[in-house]
Amino acid sequence: MSRQTQSPGLGKTLGGLSLEKFATSMRADFRFAPLNTLLLVVIFVAGFLVHLNRNAFSIEAVLLFLGSALCLAFLIRLTQVWEAVVILGTADGLAGYLHLRPHSEIFLVTIVAALLVAPSFQIAYQWERAVLLRFGKFRGLRKSGVFMLMPVIDKVAQYVDQRIRVTDFHAETTLTADTVPVNVDAIAFWMVWDAQKAVLEVKEFEEAVALSAQTALRNAIGKNELAILLSERERLGLEIQAVLEEKLAAWGITTQAVEIRDIIIPAALEDAMSRQAQAERERQSRIILGTAETEIAEKFAKASEHYQDNPVALHLRAMNMVYEGLRQKGSMIIVPSSAVETMGLGALGGLTAFDRGMGGQLTSQEDETPSPPLGAPGPEPV
Numbered sequence: 001m002s003r004q005t006q007s008p009g010l011g012k013t014l015g016g017l018s019l020e021k022f023a024t025s026m027r028a029d030f031r032f033a034p035l036n037t038l039l040l041v042v043i044f045v046a047g048f049l050v051h052l053n054r055n056a057f058s059i060e061a062v063l064l065f066l067g068s069a070l071c072l073a074f075l076i077r078l079t080q081v082w083e084a085v086v087i088l089g090t091a092d093g094l095a096g097y098l099h100l101r102p103h104s105e106i107f108l109v110t111i112v113a114a115l116l117v118a119p120s121f122q123i124a125y126q127w128e129r130a131v132l133l134r135f136g137k138f139r140g141l142r143k144s145g146v147f148m149l150m151p152v153i154d155k156v157a158q159y160v161d162q163r164i165r166v167t168d169f170h171a172e173t174t175l176t177a178d179t180v181p182v183n184v185d186a187i188a189f190w191m192v193w194d195a196q197k198a199v200l201e202v203k204e205f206e207e208a209v210a211l212s213a214q215t216a217l218r219n220a221i222g223k224n225e226l227a228i229l230l231s232e233r234e235r236l237g238l239e240i241q242a243v244l245e246e247k248l249a250a251w252g253i254t255t256q257a258v259e260i261r262d263i264i265i266p267a268a269l270e271d272a273m274s275r276q277a278q279a280e281r282e283r284q285s286r287i288i289l290g291t292a293e294t295e296i297a298e299k300f301a302k303a304s305e306h307y308q309d310n311p312v313a314l315h316l317r318a319m320n321m322v323y324e325g326l327r328q329k330g331s332m333i334i335v336p337s338s339a340v341e342t343m344g345l346g347a348l349g350g351l352t353a354f355d356r357g358m359g360g361q362l363t364s365q366e367d368e369t370p371s372p373p374l375g376a377p378g379p380e381p382v
Contacts (some may be wrong), residue, residue, distance in 0.1 A: 019077065024159035024200075026129075028080040030119050030149060031156065037073045040118035044069035047110025055103045064099055064107065068092050069114070076119065082152050089115040116151045124159060129195040131157040141195055160195035164256060169205070169214040171221055180226045183264040186214045186237070188244065194252025202251045209244075209253060216243040226265065233260040 023031040048065040055061070089111050096107040123146055124130045130142040133155045149156070152298075170185045190209055192198045198205045213251055220239050221229065229236060237258040237381040307313055 019080075019186060023080050024161075029155045030122055031159065032077045032080050032119060033123055035121060035123060036118045037077065039121060040073050040076075040114045041069045043114040043117060045099050047106055047113070051103070051110075054106065061107075064096055065110070067109075068096065068111065072115070081153075082119075085115050086152070108330045120149045120151055121155060122149055124146055125162055127163045128159045129288045130159050130164060131195055132237060132253055133157045138196070138200060158195075158199050158221060160192055160198060162191055162192050162195065164191045165206075167210050167213065168261075169210050169217060171214060171218045174218050174221045174227060176221055176226045177223060178225045181266060181374055182221065182226065182229065184217060184221060184229070185261040185264075186213070186217055186240070186258060187261060188241075188258045189256035190244075190248070190253055191256065192252060193254050197250070197252030205251055205253065209248065209249070212259070213240065213244055214284045216240045216247075219243070229263055233263075236260055 022028055044065050048061070051061060051065070072092060074087055076084060091107050093111045096111065097104045100107055122130065122142075124142055124144045126144045128144060130147065132139040132142055132147075132149075134150065135153055136155075139154070164188055166187055168185065168187045170183065172183050173181045174184065175181055188209070192205070202208050217240055220243075221238055224232075224236065237260055241255050241258040244258065248255060307317065
């Protein structure tokens with residue numbers, strides 16, 4: 001069974017989702033959110049107003065202040081590292097100094113203030129914890145809300161999401177205890193309860209969780225037979241969860257549950273199991289039919305006791321059976337010869353057959369011949 005990995009679309013790569021994911025990773029120094037962009041633009045506008053109070057109005061100053069604010073906000077949003085802040089600030093300050101000298105001191109102060117203050121205000125969402133490093137050492141965890149960074153020397157190592165996460169993993173062509181190759185898909189529900197351990201103790205803890213779950217799944221498959229995997233999925237999930245809990249506890253991660261989504265077996269084995277199930281159902285049906293025949297025979301044997309010493313009752317029963325059979329036109333009754341002799345059905349059966357062979361003429365003639373009047377002599381014998 002082939003599997004295809006889906007790569008992220010171009011829109012997500014260029015959109016805000018990828019930037020948000022980058023900002024929460026260890027590659028970014030801080031998160032440059034809309035609040036930071038607003039602070040940077042406000043500081044540049046304030047600096048421009050101060051510049052107008054002290055110097056004459058010029059289009060070049062307007063373009064330099066506003067253009068610097070927009071370009072710096074966009075570029076810092078893309079990079080979100082202190083190196084970019086220092087390099088872009090230095091280049092923009094040099095360009096402003098060359099264009100506005102000798103009245104460029106306000107522009108330079110504005111750039112320094114904007115680039116130091118705007119990224120320093122950080123926001124952690126309600127479900128996040130920020131791991132703060134200062135000069136490369138762990139400084140502490142920052143809870144949800146607004147917190148401050150020391151410019152350049154502080155770094156948010158990672159924003160850790162503490163909500164319950166879902167990771168899907170699978171084991172392809174893994175042999176069971178009875179050497180049957182199977183493909184198993186499963187999902188694990190887990191969460192980070194200690195952000196410090198998750199970030200400082202293990203690199204890429206999300207990938208580590210997925211690989212550990214896949215290894216535990218393969219080990220569990222190898223210890224159990226196929227019949228147990230198919231019938232006891234819940235027990236298999238609990239077994240994998242126990243293994244993950246023991247391993248991930250040292251990383252500040254807990255496993256909520258593990259569920260087996262699908263177990264795929266080879267097509268030939270699936271066909272053999274289907275034929276086996278059909279044969280088992282056929283065997284059960286034959287057993288039920290044989291049991292029914294035995295019960296019917298017992299009932300007939302019990303009923304025969306009532307006719308054994310009562311020939312009149314047996315004869316009446318035979319007459320009733322013949323009547324029920326002849327009541328419908330065109331019916332045919334097959335009676336064993338032994339039953340005919342026992343119940344005295346020979347004469348009645350012969351008359352019935354003769355009448356049907358004559359097309360019912362005998363019966364019709366008897367019905368059409370008028371009976372002689374009372375006291376009158378009957379027909380003379382021939």
